[in-house]
Amino acid sequence: MVMLKQSYRYDQTTARLEVEGLPDFSAGHADQAIGILSAWRLKIVGASELEGKREHLEALMAVVIPYVRLRLSGVVRALGELNDPVRLVPDGPQHRLDLTSGQPNIPPLSIQLDDAQLADLVRCLDALRADGRVRLSWPAIEHQPLPRRDLVEKIPLMQRLTAPLLGGATVVVLGVLGLLLPLPEAQAPKPEEAAEVKTETPISDPAQPDQER
């Protein structure tokens, strides 16, 4: 049986992703399918060509796609830890893709991406994941609504503190004003006035019979 190497390319204006591999006949794949990934290459305009193993491509997907998801919600945050194979960090109006090789003699690589390049990169990855000819089970990436605390972070600190500070200041000012208001003096009744008070006969009960009044 002749094993034919398959190669598929996903092109965007500034990014090109190419995957190579073989069909996995034991899994019943057709000739045109890729069931075993042998190599991948990513070319981003203005940067060196990247290549690696399947786990590196999966690491790239696991960082780039969730990062883009965060950007859609306006959240600007780095994804990936220091020394992770792939890390994507906001860098002013751009994004910095940090790649750390597992081999000791290869220095880390940083690639600056503008918004258009980031969009191109994620479109290449989306296209690969959606391609029915590539029969690899990629790690699932579930997109969920973000927790409220993540979204609060994108509001500037001053804006976040304005309402509670104004509320607190209003309470303090009203409290001080309340303390400044003079209390009415309690006046004791004068003795003459007390003597003049007549003791009135109690009003008879209207329900009482006339003879008893």
Place this chain on the structure above:
Amino acid sequence: MTDVTAEAAPDPSIPEAVLGRRALERLDLLLLTVESLDLNGGEAMLWATRQLGFETIFPNRVELWKRRCHNPLRRSTRRGQLSAVETEALIRILCVMADRLYPMLHQLLSSREPEELTRQRWGLVHQRLRDLIEERMNLRRGAIQRFLGSEPEGPLQRQLVLTLALAAGPGGVDRLRASLLDPTP
């Protein structure tokens, strides 16, 4: 005119996404941005509706417009919420439109394009979007006034264009839906 609702025939593949007020505003504003990028955007949206098989939900331009009028910022706004099916249809139409306009979105966002040309492009989009907003939105609302007072390449407009670029195509549907379902901070 009959009011076509999309409550019948629930599709298990369609998530139960019911959008809140802010998300409805954002979704409609994104559709408006599409119209500002494409002079024939209204027709293109109808074409995308047919292409995606949503004719039963939006059989004509009026039904599409009525669903978009759930945006509370509209001049003539409608009460109530969009159903999950209608929401999903609008999200998918938006992603198809963004995919179609992707080369234009790319030009606007690219730092490699000539600066003067980029400025002119942003100015053109800004002016068209302003005109559409003034025509259709309630100008007394604070959010609309803030938008109209913003710069052509300001953060508000850039975020709209970036959202379209990052949500373009079938891969963007899940991302955009999740971001629209974010809670209000």
